[in-house]
Amino acid sequence: MLSTNFVAGAPSWADLTTPDMAGASAFYQGLFGWDTISGGPDTGGYSMFQLGGRTVAGAMPMPSEQAPPAWSVYFQTHDADATAASVREAGGSVLSEPVDVMDFGRMAIFTDPAGAGFSVWQPGKLMGLERVQDPGSLCWVELYTSDEGAATGFYSSVFRWETISMPMPGGTGTYRMVNPAGEGADAMFGGFVPIGSDQTESDIPPHWLLYFEVADCDGTVAEAERLGGTVRAAPMDIEGVGRFAKLTDPYGARFALMQGVKRD
Structure with a gap:
C-alpha cells in the first residue's frame, strides 16, 4: 500500500493540470473537502490541495491548448538525472529534462515506450505528499x-x-x-x-x-x-x-x- 515513507520508486506526488484553477478548486473542495493553498506568484500559479492541514496533491493552471486537463503521478527518485538516463536507455522519452523547482526539489517529465506520461520527484525541502490512503487522498x-x-x-x-x-x-x-x-x-x-x-x-x-x-x-x-x-x-x-x-x-x-x- 501507499505510504509517506518516500521509498525510491514509489508514488510520492500527484498533481492536476487544469484550465480553470478556481473552478477545479471548488469541485475538489466539494468532493473531497480539499483546501487550496496558493504557492504565490513565484510558483507560476502552482497551488497545493490540503486535507486537514496536510498536502494531498498539487495543481497548476494551464490553458487547454497547451496541455489537456489531467492528473499526473510522480515517482520518488534519489537522482532525477540518473533516472532520465535510465528512461532513455530503456526506450522511453524525456519530455522535460530534470530541473530544480526552487529549493523544493528536482523534477523531470517522461513517457514510457508506449506513450504513457509520468514524472519523477527528487526531494529537497519538499519530501512529497503528506497524506495517502485516507479518505480524500x-x-x-x-x-x-x-x-x-x-x-x-x-x-x-x-x-x-x-x-x-x-x-x-x-x-x-x-x-x-x-x-x-x-x-x-x-x-x-x-x-x-x-x-x-x-x-x-x-x-x-x-x-x-x-x-x-x-x-x-x-x-x-x-x-x-x-x-x-x-x-x-x-x-x-x-x-x-x-x-x-x-x-x-x-x-x-x-x-x-x-x-x-x-x-x-
Missing part, C-alpha cells in the same frame, strides 16, 4: 498499456519495481501489481491493465490513472455529478478489494475512486 495508481510485458520490462529497468500477478475474481484473467524493490507485497501501490481489456479506457492512449480513497463510493459519485463531473464507469465491486468508480472533473481530467474493503 491518493491510494492507488494504475497503468493502462498496450503491451503489459513491455511495460513491466521498462519500469523494472528504470525503477527496479517488483511484480506479482493475482487471479481476477471470476477467472477473468490476472492482475499484475507492482511494488518498490525490496519492499515486498505490503508495499504494493499500483497495477498494470492491458488497455483493450477495459472498454472505459480503450479509446484513450496509454496512461496512468490515479485512484483516491473514499468512505462512500456511491455517495461520492453522486456528489461529483452534482458538482459538474461526469461518470465514466459507475460504481462496481471487486471481491476482496472494494468498490470503485471512474470519473472526470468538470474540465475533463480523469480520475478514479476506491472504497476499500474494511479489514479487521
